[in-house]
Amino acid sequence: MKIELELAAQRLREHDKILILTHKNPDGDTLGSGFGLYYGLKQLGKQVYLRNSDELPAKFSYFYDSQMTAEFEPDYIVSVDVGDTKLLGTKLEQYADKIDLCIDHHVSNTLYAKETYLDGAASSVSEILFFLLELLGIWFDEQIANCLYTGLVTDTGCFKFSNTGVKTHLAAARLIEFGADYERINRDMFETKSFARIALERMVLDGMEFYFDRRCAYVLVTRAMMEEAGADYTTFDGISAITRQIEGVDVGLTLREIGADDYKISVRTSAAVNASELCRKFDGGGHVRAAGCTLKGNIADVKRKLLAAAQEMLGSR
Amino acid sequence: MKIELELAAQRLREHDKILILTHKNPDGDTLGSGFGLYYGLKQLGKQVYLRNSDELPAKFSYFYDSQMTAEFEPDYIVSVDVGDTKLLGTKLEQYADKIDLCIDHHVSNTLYAKETYLDGAASSVSEILFFLLELLGIWFDEQIANCLYTGLVTDTGCFKFSNTGVKTHLAAARLIEFGADYERINRDMFETKSFARIALERMVLDGMEFYFDRRCAYVLVTRAMMEEAGADYTTFDGISAITRQIEGVDVGLTLREIGADDYKISVRTSAAVNASELCRKFDGGGHVRAAGCTLKGNIADVKRKLLAAAQEMLGSR
Ligand SMILES: [Mn+2]
Ligand SMILES: [Mn+2]
Numbered sequence: 206m207k208i209e210l211e212l213a214a215q216r217l218r219e220h221d222k223i224l225i226l227t228h229k230n231p232d233g234d235t236l237g238s239g240f241g242l243y244y245g246l247k248q249l250g251k252q253v254y255l256r257n258s259d260e261l262p263a264k265f266s267y268f269y270d271s272q273m274t275a276e277f278e279p280d281y282i283v284s285v286d287v288g289d290t291k292l293l294g295t296k297l298e299q300y301a302d303k304i305d306l307c308i309d310h311h312v313s314n315t316l317y318a319k320e321t322y323l324d325g326a327a328s329s330v331s332e333i334l335f336f337l338l339e340l341l342g343i344w345f346d347e348q349i350a351n352c353l354y355t356g357l358v359t360d361t362g363c364f365k366f367s368n369t370g371v372k373t374h375l376a377a378a379r380l381i382e383f384g385a386d387y388e389r390i391n392r393d394m395f396e397t398k399s400f401a402r403i404a405l406e407r408m409v410l411d412g413m414e415f416y417f418d419r420r421c422a423y424v425l426v427t428r429a430m431m432e433e434a435g436a437d438y439t440t441f442d443g444i445s446a447i448t449r450q451i452e453g454v455d456v457g458l459t460l461r462e463i464g465a466d467d468y469k470i471s472v473r474t475s476a477a478v479n480a481s482e483l484c485r486k487f488d489g490g491g492h493v494r495a496a497g498c499t500l501k502g503n504i505a506d507v508k509r510k511l512l513a514a515a516q517e518m519l520g521s522r
Numbered sequence: 523m524k525i526e527l528e529l530a531a532q533r534l535r536e537h538d539k540i541l542i543l544t545h546k547n548p549d550g551d552t553l554g555s556g557f558g559l560y561y562g563l564k565q566l567g568k569q570v571y572l573r574n575s576d577e578l579p580a581k582f583s584y585f586y587d588s589q590m591t592a593e594f595e596p597d598y599i600v601s602v603d604v605g606d607t608k609l610l611g612t613k614l615e616q617y618a619d620k621i622d623l624c625i626d627h628h629v630s631n632t633l634y635a636k637e638t639y640l641d642g643a644a645s646s647v648s649e650i651l652f653f654l655l656e657l658l659g660i661w662f663d664e665q666i667a668n669c670l671y672t673g674l675v676t677d678t679g680c681f682k683f684s685n686t687g688v689k690t691h692l693a694a695a696r697l698i699e700f701g702a703d704y705e706r707i708n709r710d711m712f713e714t715k716s717f718a719r720i721a722l723e724r725m726v727l728d729g730m731e732f733y734f735d736r737r738c739a740y741v742l743v744t745r746a747m748m749e750e751a752g753a754d755y756t757t758f759d760g761i762s763a764i765t766r767q768i769e770g771v772d773v774g775l776t777l778r779e780i781g782a783d784d785y786k787i788s789v790r791t792s793a794a795v796n797a798s799e800l801c802r803k804f805d806g807g808g809h810v811r812a813a814g815c816t817l818k819g820n821i822a823d824v825k826r827k828l829l830a831a832a833q834e835m836l837g838s839r
């Protein structure tokens with residue numbers, strides 16, 4: 206059942222031993238909103254514990270609580286930024302049908318919890334948490350400000366993406382006022398690249414090919430390249446975006462070899478081409494400007510098919 | 523003489539034929555705040571004209587007024603984002619001692635105008651303009667919102683830099699509410715790279731060298747490389763930042779050959795090293811984390827001197 210934010214606040218006020226669940230492969234929003242809630246509830250004198258199926262990434266360690274202890278039986282279970290119980294991961298799936306409250310911004314939320322506060326217009330759960338903690342009368346210290354600010358910026362590409370809203374900036378203004386270390390957070394989240402990432406970017410730029418009056422950019426990343434760069438799938442994040450960033454490119458095709466004759470294709474497009482439509486030709490899908498598909502076969506065939514599809518999409522307008 | 527924002531608003535209200543001056547090599551803030559003021563004053567029924575010594579870059583054309591006419595003798599001259607009359611450029615230097623009002627955020631402003639509204643804490647003049655136009659009772663239409671939003675984001679690296687403040691986000695929230703096309707603006711300003719830029723980045727990544735346990739990154743961009751990439755000095759913007767973005771790099775040295783045996787050096791550092799102090803060894807200077815200097819001599823000598831200075835700075839802590 207969907208509930209209002211005021212009722213969610215009341216539920217939290219009424220309980221004393223609260224377990225917070227976050228999604229697997231945790232990102233800045235699930236952990237930022239989770240720890241924001243954690244510290245807020247702590248202030249109210251409650252016992253709180255936060256769990257994740259995976260190890261918490263070192264990247265966000267500046268807002269973890271090294272003193273966190275779990276010696277209690279929860280009387281209330283809350284999930285944050287978890288649109289589907291499948292995303293709880295192996296260690297937390299035991300809680301799938303025991304979740305009392307879900308706080309989320311994914312419109313695709315399956316409403317698995319007893320009660321759900323869902324705001325599909327919110328940039329992030331961290332944005333929602335800002336207003337929820339205000340309702341709870343929490344004092345925003347630097348720790349909480351850092352948690353929520355991190356979730357805001359990681360889910361919006363630092364206020365660039367279309368999910369950014371008026372409330373996102375209002376929350377950011379207040380979080381900065383409360384001491385969020387925004388300069389350092391943004392540098393760590395957006396301006397720091399690993400050696401492996403730099404090596405991979407270099408290979409991608411070296412190997413990029415252009416077709417159809419440079420309206421299509423094509424790049425293949427082989428397993429050998431990944432290995433040479435010391436890169437894994439996390440390093441690959443954002444690599445697919447490079448093609449579309451190039452002036453005049455309407456279709457960017459980034460192929461990653463995931464096995465013998467097996468390729469994962471990321472398609473990025475300008476407003477001129479529908480990426481999802483292109484990928485549907487190969488049983489893939491996604492969003493209008495970012496979509497994906499997989500193709501099997503030798504690379505010459507795969508490339509020929511993809512370029513033909515891209516050409517068709519470009520020609521059709 | 524420095525004046526308050528209210529008085530600046532009153533001065534603008536009292537005059538009817540207003541000339542707006544912007545700085546040479548115009549950026550998003552001088553033009554964004556200039557055109558924001560232009561459209562605001564137009565709404566008040568005034569005759570307004572905006573001038574620049576250089577041609578207006580196509581990049582910001584979405585907020586230019588193609589109907590702008592200059593057939594009037596101004597009774598009031600305002601400069602925006604111009605810290606020093608030297609920055610007016612050749613075509614506008616005729617106005618150097620005739621400027622009635624300067625609106626600026628550079629603490630180094632030389633107070634050349636009859637009256638100056640200076641807010642060194644503002645991220646941008648566009649941020650100041652938001653509050654000034656509010657005082658003037660202007661209706662913020664999409665056009666004005668786009669102008670001011672552009673200035674906000676270009677001067678703050680999209681809310682990343684330390685000059686971003688509470689008021690910056692409050693202004694952004696309102697500008698989005700008023701229809702600023704923030705997604706497109708951010709894509710155009712930050713996510714689009716020219717072919718020349720991509721070519722230059724590729725050469726920079728290919729040629730980068732590391733010293734002192736990878737704590738120092740060194741890269742040389744020759745005139746031949748610039749030519750091969752089809753790059754000019756505007757393409758070079760942001761290239762110096764690449765070195766410091768690499769994990770673990772405390773000193774990034776980017777050398778640009780500007781003539782025979784003549785090099786311009788951009789130094790970018792982490793919090794561990796003072797860039798300005800390093801550059802002062804070579805009669806340069808700048809900020810704590812971004813500074814510059816020039817060195818003459820053959821490249822082997824120049825490189826040796828720079829690396830020695832970098833090593834000293836790294837060793838001293
Ligand atoms: Mn999220
Ligand atoms: Mn400025």
